Amino acid sequence: VQVLQAALALAALAVMLYTGLLLQSLSAVPLWATPWLPVLFTLSSLSCGSALVLAAAQLTGAASAFATVLGRLAVVDAVVIVLEAAALAVFAGTALAGVGGDFVVGRTAEALAASAEALVAGEAAWLFWGGLVLAGLAVPFALDVILARLRRPRPAIALVAAACVLAGGLAMRYCVVEAGMHPLLAMAS
Secondary structure, three states: OHHHHHHHHHHHHHHHHHHHHHHHHOOOOHHHOOOHHHHHHHHHHHHHHHHHHHHHHHHHOOOOOOHHHHHHHHHHHHHHHHHHHHHHHHHHHHHHOOOOOOOOOHHHHHHHHHHHHHHHHOOOHHHHHHHHHHHHHHHHHHHHHHHHHOOOOOHHHHHHHHHHHHHHHHHHHHHHHHHHHHHHHHHHO
16 A cells, blocks of 8 residues: 555656646747746645645535644645745746746747746736735635634635635646747747
8 A cells, every 4th residue: 555655646746747847848938948837836736736635625524524634734735835936936036037948048038038027917917916826825825824723624714725726726827828828929920
């Protein structure tokens, strides 16, 4: 059973890393050519997985039997959210500063700057700041702290936190992909 658990943990890690590594390997998109992208995707996946466990426990009634474990999981999720926020800040900050992969020069640097600008101040910036930062990171962090301090299950709080984490994970993926592709398509035309 322990060997199977270790194998499944490695498989889960591979799945969490896969999308970030795949996007990072596409050297034609400067925004994605950073080691922070796989870190960001992995931390987001960990948080989304924790949120699903917390929500499933509430919906199945298992939360009352596992209140202590779920409280600890809320603490872990809060820590992962802090790490995800830090990775997001470094990812966006380095992109805004023009720091990317080994090839960021000339028109590629222009595309990186345009992508970073699109991410934090473009047409979909409301989704980045409202959907990812506020609803996907800040609100679930606060709710996880509340859940960790409670001694008994609070289904409404846990379900709202889970919904926010999942919406934030979707917003992060959409924003990163859209911000990376849009400037390149605009420069190509």
